[in-house]
Amino acid sequence: MAKQGKRLRKAVEGLDLEKTYALAEAIATVKKAATAKFDETVEISMNLGIDPRHADQMVRGVVGLPNGTGKTVRVGVFARGAKAEEATAAGADVVGADELAAAVQEGKIDFDRCIATPDMMGLVGRLGKILGPRGLMPNPKLGTVTMDVKGAVSAAKAGQVEFRAEKAGIVHAGIGKASFDEGKLLENAKAFVEAIQRAKPTGAKGTYVKKVAVSSSMGPGVKVDVSSLSA
Known part of the structure; x- marks a missing residue:
């Protein structure tokens, strides 16, 4: 732990943790501070x-x-027949119906995203108590209950991320790896911010985006100047 503490102290050298940075500068700062021995995720x-x-x-x-x-x-896909074949051809890692449901009930969840065809939701619905808490329950509003299995699998594999506000009103997501160049991280960050802005609910009153921060897996959080998000 002492070694980790020393690494973190070095990472924050010259960094004003109370200052707010423009988004591009915040990303550059986080990338520079990501000095762990693995490729840290930037969030x-x-x-x-x-x-x-x-x-x-x-x-x-x-x-x-x-x-x-x-x-x-x-990617796991609940489908039968031709749609199961389509999922496999699109690159899904786990495809099935009753046998896949049985595996999930036994705690064998070998996927990060879950997709289902509409006709499978009767079966998948019974797995809600297992998939729901893990954020894996297919949802038509998220495009994960669909007949376009190929498109859904391809999108998940290409870097589509889900977001959902937590109790405190916070949304977060990984926007790439510290090994990405700053330009790519910035493009990803802007895409995420724009999606959150488009998702502004009708019931939101007052200031919508209050605070923003960027960080890496093992690095310090860097505050972002909210006004820079529209630049």
């Missing part, structure tokens, strides 16, 4: 002026990051 966190406990203030959706996430995403 953006946005504190919104909403109360997710009210249905008309929930923020949830998906966004395709133009440069991907840098993470290998395992």
Whole structure:
């Protein structure tokens, strides 16, 4: 732990943790401070002026990051027949129906994203208590309950990320790896911010985007000047 503390202290040298930086500068600062021995994930966190406990203030959706996430995403698909074959051909890692449901019930969840054809939701619905808490329950609003299995699998593999406001009104997502160049991280960050802005709920009052920060897996959080998001 002492070694980690020393590394973190070095990472924050010359960094004013109270200062707000323009988005591009914040990303450059986080990238420079990402000195762990593995390729750290760069994450953006946005504190919104909403109360997710009210249905008309929930923020949830998906966004395709133009440069991907840098993470290998395992996709599971509930489908039968031709749609199961389509899913496999599109690159899905786990495809099935009753046998896949049985595996999930046994705790064998070998996927990061879950897609289902509409006719499978009767079966998948019984797995809600298992998939729901893990954020894996297919949802038509997120494009994960669809007949376009090929498109859904391809989008998930290409770097599509889901977002959902937590109780405190915070949404966050990984926007790439520290090994990405600054331009690609910035493009991904802007795509995420724009998706959150488009998802502004009708019940949101006052200031919508209150605070924004960027960080890496093992690095310090860097505050972002909210006004720079529209630049």
